[in-house]
Amino acid sequence: MTAVSRLVRRAFPGHNPLATFGDRIEGGVLALGVVVALLAVPVAGAVGSEIYATHVSRVGAEQKSRIQVDAVLAEAAPSMDGAVGSEALIETTEAVATWHLPGGLARKGVVRAPYGAEAGTTLRIWVDLSGEPTEPPMTNQGAAFNAIFSALLLWGLIAGAMALLYGLVRFACMRIRLRWWQLEWELTAPDWTGR
Template structure:
């Protein structure tokens, strides 16, 4: 941001004793200043919310890391080929297929797992299972928890800053409409003197 741009922004927010500044200009300036202050104050609030999200996810990471295990599964049948996939299914690289695996306590299980399209029977896959031996999603990692926290904080700050920008835009639009209406009324009063009509 250049010095001129910053100077213009400050003059817009604080018209001061400028005799040409209207009530609308002062309202716009007040809303602009309010929006900037709220957006700046929202930074620590968003950071605190992000920290809280991370703390919540941290306990989830610990629980999932303890309760999920990666095991080897062997396909009991060929996985469907990509040719038979519908348009929306073809966007996903895996499909359901029957496989067998051993649970962490040594019992053999059989069921549906996610496998690449066209994988042949006998192909070994790494899958995640829960304490009961059922297939599940991989556990959340500390990096995943941090990413969720950062994303949540940025999203919250973006919503607050966006709401302030929208408020300023609406106030500016309303003030401009009022200005234009006053100018039109003044011209209607002045026009006959200038145009002779």
């Protein structure tokens, strides 16, 4: 018997004379969970598509509003020895640097630099139109990754919720079953054991 046929038998106990009311409830919840998980696929796809469309317009805006420039460290970056706790997990630290905008205007500010970088080290940084350091612009690949990740996460949450619901119903039905069996045994045991 394959896993699929076992799943179908569990979801649809049919006219099995040994199937209880609890088995039918479990089967109904299992069938509902599978249907909801399957219906969530196109919903997650639509959400992912919408996120991609939103991010693509952001990609265009960020690509136009951010440029890369060379920044020269005005002072040495702190060494790794000064890093504590979670700071040591990050490969860069803050350091003061100077850079020139395309129009020739000089700017000075705090940038991310490798630990221990010496004064005079040249780094490539991203700046916005006002010349302030900023994050790199989003790319089309980044937009696609975010959309796919969001769609898979949404589907996983829905499928996980259905699996949790089925698990809770199955647990509750099993507890009820065990209680009924215990009560039936308490009624039957004296006839069998003579006590």
